[in-house]
Amino acid sequence: xxxxxxxxxxxxxxxxxxxxxxxxxxxxxxxxLGMAGQEIEALHLEFETVCPSDYVKIxxxxxxxxxxxxxxxxxxxxxxxxxxxxxxWKHEQKN
Numbered sequence: 245x246x247x248x249x250x251x252x253x254x255x256x257x258x259x260x261x262x263x264x265x266x267x268x269x270x271x272x273x274x275x276x277l278g279m280a281g282q283e284i285e286a287l288h289l290e291f292e293t294v295c296p297s298d299y300v301k302i303x304x305x306x307x308x309x310x311x312x313x314x315x316x317x318x319x320x321x322x323x324x325x326x327x328x329x330x331x332x333w334k335h336e337q338k339n
Contacts, residue, residue, distance in 0.1 A: 247336075254333040261326010264319050273319075280312040 267273040287305050294301050 251333060251336065254329045254336075257329035258326045258333065261323050261329065264322035264326065268319055268323070277316060277319075280315060284309050284312050 268277065287309050290305060291302075294305065296302075
């Protein structure tokens with residue numbers, strides 16, 4: 245990858261991370277993450293009453309929890325990669 249292309253890619257990744265961070269801090273982001281957290285809590289409570297032999301229901305509940313957690317993980321990953329990309333870009337600009 246040419247230096248200009250690499251710089252553009254790093255800047256783009258940094259900007260995406262910045263947008264993800266803004267989203268997480270925004271009212272909309274906080275609302276959505278809060279809703280996901282509430283859904284996870286509700287599913288954990290439901291686990292207490294689900295029949296242990298109902299493997300299908302348990303599997304469905306586990307999948308819902310996984311999806312809600314994955315959404316949060318993606319945002320954290322985008323933010324972290326954006327910060328890293330910015331640091332790499334800054335370092336490369338010095339050289």
